Amino acid sequence: AQSVTQLGSHVSVSEGALVLLRCNYSSSVPPYLFWYVQYPNQGLQLLLKYTSAATLVKGINGFEAEFKKSETSFHLTKPSAHMSDAAEYFCAVRTFQGAQKLVFGQGTRLTINP
Amino acid sequence: GAGVSQSPSNKVTEKGKDVELRCDPISGHTALYWYRQRLGQGLEFLIYFQGNSAPDKSGLPSDRFSAERTGESVSTLTIQRTQQEDSAVYLCASSPGLAGVYEQFFGPGTRLTVL
Numbered sequence A: 001a002q003s004v005t006q007l008g009s010h011v012s013v014s015e016g017a018l019v020l021l022r023c024n025y026s027s028s029v030p031p032y033l034f035w036y037v038q039y040p041n042q043g044l045q046l047l048l049k050y051t052s053a054a055t056l057v058k059g060i061n062g063f064e065a066e067f068k069k070s071e072t073s074f075h076l077t078k079p080s081a082h083m084s085d086a087a088e089y090f091c092a093v094r095t096f097q098g099a100q101k102l103v104f105g106q107g108t109r110l111t112i113n114p
Numbered sequence B: 001g002a003g004v005s006q007s008p009s010n011k012v013t014e015k016g017k018d019v020e021l022r023c024d025p026i027s028g029h030t031a032l033y034w035y036r037q038r039l040g041q042g043l044e045f046l047i048y049f050q051g052n053s054a055p056d057k058s059g060l061p062s063d064r065f066s067a068e069r070t071g072e073s074v075s076t077l078t079i080q081r082t083q084q085e086d087s088a089v090y091l092c093a094s095s096p097g098l099a100g101v102y103e104q105f106f107g108p109g110t111r112l113t114v115l
Helices: none
Strands: A003-007 A010-014 A019-026 A032-038 A044-050 A056-058 A064-068 A073-078 A087-094 A102-104 A108-113 B005-007 B010-013 B019-024 B031-037 B043-050 B053-056 B065-069 B075-079 B088-095 B110-114
Touching: A003 A087, A003 A102, A010 A019, A019 A032, A019 A087, A019 A108, A032 A064, A032 A073, A044 A056, A044 A064, A044 A073, A073 A087, A102 B031, A102 B043, B005 B088, B010 B019, B019 B088, B019 B110, B031 B075, B043 B065, B043 B075, B075 B088
Parallel strands: A010 A108, B010 B110
Antiparallel strands: A003 A019, A019 A073, A032 A044, A032 A087, A056 A064, A064 A073, A087 A102, A087 A108, B005 B019, B019 B075, B031 B043, B031 B088, B043 B053, B065 B075, B088 B110
């Protein structure tokens, strides 16, 4: 069964600083991986996805993530944080059997300090 | 085009009452999912529809929870005899069901509060 672990339930960075949100996955087959963002009182919006093509994936709002099979990681980064990046971020792995549902990590709340 | 919509956006109910939550997926999306998000936690899968059949109900927490879908359109999640632990945000997502399109598109959710 696939699973996802997000290290750090809360991350705080200064405006303009590097953003790094960690995600490790467990999967017996090559995974499909996703990062979603959730702004307050809103649904989830897809930031980016990895589906076995290029290992460095670029998404919206300047975010990118690198799939590292040897480390079973899919960390999300952004070179320079903006105040508008404050939100909750979820890493997810898509199952291959049955429903092909998404299995989510617990989420990381990102706070941006002025 | 229109995204996934859910109604109501907020629902407050008393313990023991039944509630119905509605999801309108993106037109043409054959796959529909319900998830539950408890405060401060990630999303838990509840049920998956392909068309109007539900081949995976493995996430429904108890027999008080049920869901149906009309064709490839609206879905309703029903919770009978609500309990306080049912308080959560219930999110619906849809997906085209096409090869090569793997992401799910989420609605804004229904926040359920059981008093």
